[in-house]
Amino acid sequence: MIVSFPPPLRLCSSFLCTNPFLYRHGSIPDRGTTSKTSVCLPAAAVVAPFIKDGALRINGREALTGVPENVVATYPLADSPAAFLGAVSDRKDSRHVFKLGVLRNHRLLCLFRFKIFWMVPRWGTSGSDVPFETQMLLLEVTDDLAVDGGPSRTSHDPTHYILFLPVLDGCFRSSLQGNSSDELEFCIESGDPATIESQFLESVFVNYGEDPFGLMKESMMWASSKYREEYLALLIKCYRLCVKKKRQVEVVYWLTIISIFQLAIPNLLLQKPGILDWFGWCTWDAFYFDVHPKGIEDGLKSLSEGGTPPKFLLIDDGWQDTRNEFQKEGEPAAEGSQYGARLVSVKENYKFKGTTGGGSTGKTTSLKDFVTYVKETYRIKYVYCWHALMGYWGGVDPDAPETKKYNSKIVYPVQSPGNHSHLRDLTMDCMEKYGVGMIDPSKIFEYYDDQHSYLRSQNVDGVKVDVQNVLETIGSNNGGRVTLTRRFHQALEKSISRNFKDNSIICCMGHNTDSIYSSKVSSITRASDDYMPRNLSSQTLHVAAVTFNSLFLGEVMMPDWDMFYSLHYAAEFHATARAIGGCGVYISDKPNQHDFELLRKLVLPDGSVLRAKYPGRPTHDCLFNDPVMDGKSLLKVWNHNKLTGIVGIFNCQGAGLWPSTKVQSTAMLEETYLTGHVSPCDVEYLEDVAGDGWNGDCAVYSFTDGSLSRLPKNGSLDVSLKSLQSKLYTISPILSYNQKIQFAPIGLMKMYNSGGAIEAVDFASDLSQCLILINGKGCGSFGAYSSIKPKICTINSTVEEFMFDHNSSLLTLIIPEGGEFWEICAFFEV
Structure with a gap:
C-alpha cells in the first residue's frame, strides 16, 4: 500500500470513486470505508506479484507455472498487488510472441476479438482455452493453500481474482493467447515493419483482489493510457504529502488530492452526451443505405403519433456524397462492393438536396433545411450523422476536387495474424480488395474539422464515428498501429470538442485496445457486433456479449447496446436488456411498424427514458458461466438507480452459438427451460443505495408478475424462463x-x-x-x-x-x- 500509517487511506476505493471525472461512467459506486478488497489492500496483507522458481505468485497465490527466464515483472508502486509483465528477446522485430507460463486449474473468463471489430466472451479452465486476440483475462482463484511469500490461508477464505490486461507498451500493442500446452502467451506488435524493438517491460498489467468489479475498475485506472501518467503523478504527490504531514491534516490532505487531480486533467472533466437520457430512432435497419428524407419523416411521425416521441435522431450511413468505381450502372453489384465507395465531399448527397421534406416543408435545398424542419415539427432535441473514421468505408477519394486537399492515397489493409485466427469480416475483406483512401495523417484534423464544422452549420448536433479499427491495418510506414491510432483519435476528439457541445460522439467498430486506450475523452462506444434482426441465432448472443464486454468497456466508456426493432419476436428480450443496461435507448423500426405497448414500458410521454445509473454487468455468480452454450446457466445482469437496484434475468440458451466455437450445442434453436434464482445480493454495493441504518431487508418487485415480496439480503426467489425470455426485478432496500x-x-x-x-x-x-x-x-x-x-x-x-x-x-x-x-x-x- 502507498500510505502505510493507519487508518488505511483507500486511494483507489474511496478517492477515485468520488472524483467526478474518474467516476463519470459510474462503473461502480463509492465504497468508502466498507470497500471490498481490491487494489489497496492493507500493507501487511499484500504481497506484490513476483516470479520465483519458475512461478508467478500473486499475494500467495500461484497464477502461472513454468515461467520462462526472459519474463520480467516491474512494479508501478511498492506494496501494491499489481505489476506489469514483459519479456526480452534477443532480436528486434515488429512482432513478438512471448510465453508467460502455464495456466491450469482456474476458472477463467476472457474477452477476445472474434473478428477485427468486435469482442465476445469465452470461458475455460486452462491456457489452451484462451483465444488469440484476448484483451482481458480474469481468473477465479479458490484454492486455500498458502505458498512461499504469502500469508497463511484457511478454508474460510473468500474467492479471489487475478486480472490480466494486455496494454499498450510504447508504440506496441499487446494481446493474450494460449497454446495447446496450456501456456499463456502475449503477442506484442507494432503493425509497421520499420517499428521494431526487443525489450518490452510494461506489456501486460496483472492485478489481484477479492471484488472482481472493484478490481476491474481500479486496474483500468492503471492500465489505460487515459489515466496512467496523471494517476501515478497524483499518487506520488499524495504519498509525499502524507509522509510530510502525517495524520494531523487529513482534511487538508483530501482537499489537496482533489485540487491536484483536477489541475492535472481539467480537459477530461467532461459531460456525457444528452442523447443518453432521451428515446432515439436510428435510420439503419429501417432503410439501410437507402435512407431518404421522406422515409425519415414518416418514421418520426409514426412514433410521435403513437405516444413515444423520439428526441434523438441518428441519420446513419447513406446521407454522404460518395463515388464507387466498383459499381457500374446497369451491372449487378458484386457482394460487398458498396464498401469500396469513397468520400468525394463533406456535404450531403443528392437525396438531401432539392427534395420535398413532406408535410408543410415545401422544397428543401439542403441538409440544414431538413434537419431544422424535423427539429421544429417533431421537437427533436438531437440529430447525429454517421461517418467512418476515414470518411467512408473506402476512405476519401484522392482525385475528387473537394477532397484533393486531404492528400489521401490508396492503401491496402494488412491484418495481424491473430485476426486471421478467427472470423473474417466482409467489410474488411472488401477494404483489403478495393483499398482505402487513407487521409494524410498530417491532414486528418483538417478533414475532421471540415466535416464537423459543416455538419454543425447544418444544425446537426453530433456524430457516430464508425470503422475505427481499420487504423490497426494501415500502420505500415506510419509509425505503427498505436502511433497512428493515437494521432487520429487526438484529431477526432479535438474536432468534436471544437465543433459540438456535450461531447457528442458515439464510437463504433473500435474493439481493439489501440482505440480503447488511446481514446482520451470520447464517452460512448458500441459494446457488441451489430443488432441483426434477420439473424435468428444472434439475438441472445447480442445481449450476452454486451453484458460481459461491459465489464471491460464500461470502465472507460458508456457501453452502447445498439438499436433494435420494437416489433420483432425478440423485441422484449432486447427491450428489457436496454432497460437495465444503463445505456441510451434507441430503435430502428421501419415507419409504421412499431409495438407501442412495448415502447411505452421504456419511454415516457415526453420522450425521456428511465436510464439506470451504470453500465449493466453480469452478477457475481454468473461471471464464470457460459449463459449461451452450457445448457444450464441463466444470465443475470445488475445495475443501480438512485434509490433502488435492478436485476435482469435472461435465458440465452438454446438459441445461438458463440462464433469461433469448436463445441456444437445440441440445444441449438431448441426450447430450453431453465430455473434459477434472484436475490438482493445480486446487486453489488446495494448498501450504498440504501444508506445508513439498513438491516438488509428488501422489497423485490417482479415487473413480469406484478408481485411484491419482502426478502432478507441473502434471500432469494426462484425464476423459470424459456429461451429468449427475460424478467426484471426492482430491488428496493426497506428503511x-x-x-x-x-x-x-x-x-x-x-x-x-x-x-x-x-x-x-x-x-x-x-x-x-x-x-x-x-x-x-x-x-x-x-x-x-x-x-x-x-x-x-x-x-x-x-x-x-x-x-x-x-x-x-x-x-x-x-x-x-x-x-x-x-x-x-x-x-x-x-
Missing part, C-alpha cells in the same frame, strides 16, 4: 423510519425500470403524524412497499385515492400525465 413505519419505493410499476423514476425520498414527523415524501418523474401506476397503510396520500399537494394490499404491503396510486416531475406525500398516524 425503518420509526418503530412502525418501514418503507421502500418501487417506482412506476408499468415501466421496465420502475425504480428509475425515483429521484429522492425524505421523512418528516411531529407528535401527531409522520410524512414520507417521494420525488420522481413520469406518470402512471406508482408503487411502494409500506409496512402500514397511510392515512392519506397526495400528489403535488392534491389528495388522491390510493390502494393498499395488506397481504403484500403494496401501496399504489396513479400519477396523472401532464407534469414532468411530481411529489408524493404519504401521511401516517404516529
Whole structure:
C-alpha cells in the first residue's frame, strides 16, 4: 500500500470513486470505508506479484507455472498487488510472441476479438482455452493453500481474482493467447515493419483482489493510457504529502488530492452526451443505405403519433456524397462492393438536396433545411450523422476536387495474424480488395474539422464515428498501429470538442485496445457486433456479449447496446436488456411498424427514458458461466438507480452459438427451460443505495408478475424462463423510519425500470403524524412497499385515492400525465 500509517487511506476505493471525472461512467459506486478488497489492500496483507522458481505468485497465490527466464515483472508502486509483465528477446522485430507460463486449474473468463471489430466472451479452465486476440483475462482463484511469500490461508477464505490486461507498451500493442500446452502467451506488435524493438517491460498489467468489479475498475485506472501518467503523478504527490504531514491534516490532505487531480486533467472533466437520457430512432435497419428524407419523416411521425416521441435522431450511413468505381450502372453489384465507395465531399448527397421534406416543408435545398424542419415539427432535441473514421468505408477519394486537399492515397489493409485466427469480416475483406483512401495523417484534423464544422452549420448536433479499427491495418510506414491510432483519435476528439457541445460522439467498430486506450475523452462506444434482426441465432448472443464486454468497456466508456426493432419476436428480450443496461435507448423500426405497448414500458410521454445509473454487468455468480452454450446457466445482469437496484434475468440458451466455437450445442434453436434464482445480493454495493441504518431487508418487485415480496439480503426467489425470455426485478432496500413505519419505493410499476423514476425520498414527523415524501418523474401506476397503510396520500399537494394490499404491503396510486416531475406525500398516524 502507498500510505502505510493507519487508518488505511483507500486511494483507489474511496478517492477515485468520488472524483467526478474518474467516476463519470459510474462503473461502480463509492465504497468508502466498507470497500471490498481490491487494489489497496492493507500493507501487511499484500504481497506484490513476483516470479520465483519458475512461478508467478500473486499475494500467495500461484497464477502461472513454468515461467520462462526472459519474463520480467516491474512494479508501478511498492506494496501494491499489481505489476506489469514483459519479456526480452534477443532480436528486434515488429512482432513478438512471448510465453508467460502455464495456466491450469482456474476458472477463467476472457474477452477476445472474434473478428477485427468486435469482442465476445469465452470461458475455460486452462491456457489452451484462451483465444488469440484476448484483451482481458480474469481468473477465479479458490484454492486455500498458502505458498512461499504469502500469508497463511484457511478454508474460510473468500474467492479471489487475478486480472490480466494486455496494454499498450510504447508504440506496441499487446494481446493474450494460449497454446495447446496450456501456456499463456502475449503477442506484442507494432503493425509497421520499420517499428521494431526487443525489450518490452510494461506489456501486460496483472492485478489481484477479492471484488472482481472493484478490481476491474481500479486496474483500468492503471492500465489505460487515459489515466496512467496523471494517476501515478497524483499518487506520488499524495504519498509525499502524507509522509510530510502525517495524520494531523487529513482534511487538508483530501482537499489537496482533489485540487491536484483536477489541475492535472481539467480537459477530461467532461459531460456525457444528452442523447443518453432521451428515446432515439436510428435510420439503419429501417432503410439501410437507402435512407431518404421522406422515409425519415414518416418514421418520426409514426412514433410521435403513437405516444413515444423520439428526441434523438441518428441519420446513419447513406446521407454522404460518395463515388464507387466498383459499381457500374446497369451491372449487378458484386457482394460487398458498396464498401469500396469513397468520400468525394463533406456535404450531403443528392437525396438531401432539392427534395420535398413532406408535410408543410415545401422544397428543401439542403441538409440544414431538413434537419431544422424535423427539429421544429417533431421537437427533436438531437440529430447525429454517421461517418467512418476515414470518411467512408473506402476512405476519401484522392482525385475528387473537394477532397484533393486531404492528400489521401490508396492503401491496402494488412491484418495481424491473430485476426486471421478467427472470423473474417466482409467489410474488411472488401477494404483489403478495393483499398482505402487513407487521409494524410498530417491532414486528418483538417478533414475532421471540415466535416464537423459543416455538419454543425447544418444544425446537426453530433456524430457516430464508425470503422475505427481499420487504423490497426494501415500502420505500415506510419509509425505503427498505436502511433497512428493515437494521432487520429487526438484529431477526432479535438474536432468534436471544437465543433459540438456535450461531447457528442458515439464510437463504433473500435474493439481493439489501440482505440480503447488511446481514446482520451470520447464517452460512448458500441459494446457488441451489430443488432441483426434477420439473424435468428444472434439475438441472445447480442445481449450476452454486451453484458460481459461491459465489464471491460464500461470502465472507460458508456457501453452502447445498439438499436433494435420494437416489433420483432425478440423485441422484449432486447427491450428489457436496454432497460437495465444503463445505456441510451434507441430503435430502428421501419415507419409504421412499431409495438407501442412495448415502447411505452421504456419511454415516457415526453420522450425521456428511465436510464439506470451504470453500465449493466453480469452478477457475481454468473461471471464464470457460459449463459449461451452450457445448457444450464441463466444470465443475470445488475445495475443501480438512485434509490433502488435492478436485476435482469435472461435465458440465452438454446438459441445461438458463440462464433469461433469448436463445441456444437445440441440445444441449438431448441426450447430450453431453465430455473434459477434472484436475490438482493445480486446487486453489488446495494448498501450504498440504501444508506445508513439498513438491516438488509428488501422489497423485490417482479415487473413480469406484478408481485411484491419482502426478502432478507441473502434471500432469494426462484425464476423459470424459456429461451429468449427475460424478467426484471426492482430491488428496493426497506428503511425503518420509526418503530412502525418501514418503507421502500418501487417506482412506476408499468415501466421496465420502475425504480428509475425515483429521484429522492425524505421523512418528516411531529407528535401527531409522520410524512414520507417521494420525488420522481413520469406518470402512471406508482408503487411502494409500506409496512402500514397511510392515512392519506397526495400528489403535488392534491389528495388522491390510493390502494393498499395488506397481504403484500403494496401501496399504489396513479400519477396523472401532464407534469414532468411530481411529489408524493404519504401521511401516517404516529
